[in-house]
Amino acid sequence: MKSDFREVREELRQRILQGVWAPGDLVPNEVDLAAEFGCARATVNRAMRELAEAGLIERKRKAGTRVRLSPRRAARFDIPIVREEIEARGAAYRYALISRDEIAPPDWLAARMALAPGDLVLHLTCLHHADGxxxxxxxxxxxxxxxxxxxxxDFTATGPNEWLVREVPFSDAEISFSAIAADDQLARRMGCATGDALFLVERATWWEGRAITFVRLAHQRGHRMTTRY
Amino acid sequence: MKSDFREVREELRQRILQGVWAPGDLVPNEVDLAAEFGCARATVNRAMRELAEAGLIERKRKAGTRVRLSPRRAARFDIPIVREEIEARGAAYRYALISRDEIAPPDWLAARMALAPGDLVLHLTCLHHADGxxxxxxxxxxxxxxxxxxxxxDFTATGPNEWLVREVPFSDAEISFSAIAADDQLARRMGCATGDALFLVERATWWEGRAITFVRLAHQRGHRMTTRY
DNA sequence: AAGTGGTCTAGACCACATT
DNA sequence: ATGTGGTCTAGACCACTTA
Incomplete structure (x- = not known):
């Protein structure tokens, strides 16, 4: 009857998914479950901690553990480095810098990055190619x-991403996904039609409360970001 | 000098981010770190396990623990239930069923869901409104x-999502994000222009190796999915 | 006040990958 | 063969929350 924490976790998951313990129900406490599974309380604790992190249950001291009413569904996405993503497809990676200038940030950017008045930003545009x-x-x-x-x-040979990875750590980031229509310039650069739907990733990065960088990554038509969970 | 696992974790994180241990470097083993921090090995283990899960380090038995060359960047997204998402914005939720029919799956769907020849599927289209x-x-x-x-x-009053949540568990799901251009029909239903860029979420759901359902969720223009990490 | 989860400890054994 | 991480155990104490 000895169980390792994975077995306990999966057994508990089954009971929840199959309705033995319905949403809202109180789950037995750790001591009782440890006795049932013939293992130490720490083992049950680890199993339940992972189920809680997965969003299946909610735990509160004294109040005990309950099955969540509607399981929180969270998916984890790996944010790829574009070079690695392209090379992983077996395609040849090429990078090109299109423009580089030092500017006063537009208002939306100053707001988004919480920049002080007078702060300047380095503005870069570049293209990443796969097999040309x-x-x-x-x-x-x-x-x-x-x-x-x-x-x-020097951003002429390698992208700012690789420079930033080497140069600075970050502590906090905000990422968002959306869809945009290609404007004329973007269409020309991406080799698609004006108005084509492109998948957009935006990311703001911070270090100790200070905005470091903001990036907009527009992907080729039909690009998908996929994960299993 | 006693430390809890959070203190250990954050101290190790600092050493990595600030370059005390550079990418590729071998990190001291658990026994040594436990001695340094004046805690049990299990405490160091928990701290390092979390750093590994966060993608900062890589651990291998016998080979030891190394700082990842380029930290894996993963973001976690909550997959919202559309009704809750709308109500959370303080908007009124309304649901409408547009069509319902029983069909032989198109080839792409049969492939995607691994359906057997002859299997039928229930095909539903519906609209979720926020404040009309x-x-x-x-x-x-x-x-x-x-x-x-x-x-x-009965999918006339509530969406298939809510029915499915009540009716069946799932064990496994694949989700993907992309951008599509609205076709005439979609544009008419969404009240946008044909060709507008829409954010698309697709999700396939499985239970014990068997495909349950596949869904395509097209969102209003400008919709963003955001997370911090 | 009391019950529950959260964490730590010291020790043990095992699994795995490298040597 | 050996060193490392992975996990379990039994017990302890603490922290939080509710009653």
């Missing part, structure tokens, strides 16, 4: 207040 | 081989 075809269009802004050394960065 | 405006267009296929009781389901 445009794959991803990157438009990036880097806070020169937070990262003055970006002025000396 | 089209918010999400749902096109759903339910395997009648796996879920014959779907024939008797």
């Amino acid at each position: 075809q445009p794959y991803q269009h990157e438009e990036r802004w880097i806070s020169l207040a937070a990262l003055p050394q970006a002025r000396d960065g | 405006q089209p918010y999400q267009h749902e096109e759903r296929w339910i395997s009648l081989a796996a879920l014959p009781q779907a024939r008797d389901g």
Whole structure:
């Protein structure tokens, strides 16, 4: 009757999914379950901790553990580095810098990155190709207040992403996915028609409360981001 | 010098982010770190397990623990129930069934859901409104081989999602995000222009290796899915 | 006040990958 | 063969929340 924590976890998961314990129900406490499974309380604790993290149950001291009314469904996406993503498909990766300038941030960007008045940003646009075809269009802004050394960065051979990974850590990021229509410029660069639907990833990155960089990544038509859970 | 696992975890995280241990470096083993932090090995283990799960380090028995060359970046998205998503915005939710029929699955669907030849599917289309405006267009296929009781389901008042949540568990799901252009029909239903870029979520759901349902959720123009990590 | 989960400990054994 | 992480155990104490 000895069980390891995976067996306990899966057995508990089954009971929840098959309705032995219905949504809202109180689940037996750790001591009782440990006795039932013939294992230590720590083992049950680990199993239940993972189920809680997966959103199946809710735990409160003294109040006990309950099956969530509607299981929270969360999916985890790996955010790929574009070079690795392309090479993983067996395609040849090529990078090109399109433009580079130092500008005062537009209002929306200053707001989004919480920049102080007068802060400048380095504005870069580049293209990532797979087997010679445009794959991803990157438009990036880097806070020169937070990262003055970006002025000396060479972004002609490798993308700002790889430079940033080497240069700075980040502690916090906000990412969002959406769909946009390609404007004329983007269509020309991506080799698609104006108005084509493109998959857009935006990411803002912070280090100790300070905005580092904001990037908009527009992907080729038909691009999908997939995960299992 | 006693430390709890959070303190250990954060101290190790700092050392990695600040380059004390550079990417590729070997990190001291658990016994040594436990001695350094004045805690039990299990405490170090928990701290490092969480860092590994966060993608900062890689662990192998005998080989030890190394700082990842480029930290894996993963983001977690909550997959909302559309009714809750709309109500959370303080908007009124309304649901409407557009069509319902029983069909032989198109080839792409049979392949995607691994259906047997001859299997039929229930095909539903519906609209979810927020404050009277089209918010999400749902096109759903339910395997009648796996879920014959779907024939008797009433989807006129509540969406198939809520029916499925009550009726069947799932063990496994694949979700993908992309961008599509609205065709004439979709544009008419969503109240947008033909060709507008829409954010699309597709999800296939399985139970014990058997395909249950596949759904395509097209969202209103400008919809974003956001998370922090 | 009391019951529950959260965590730590010290020790043990095992599984695995490298040597 | 050996060193490392992976896990379990039995017991303990603490923290939080409800009654």
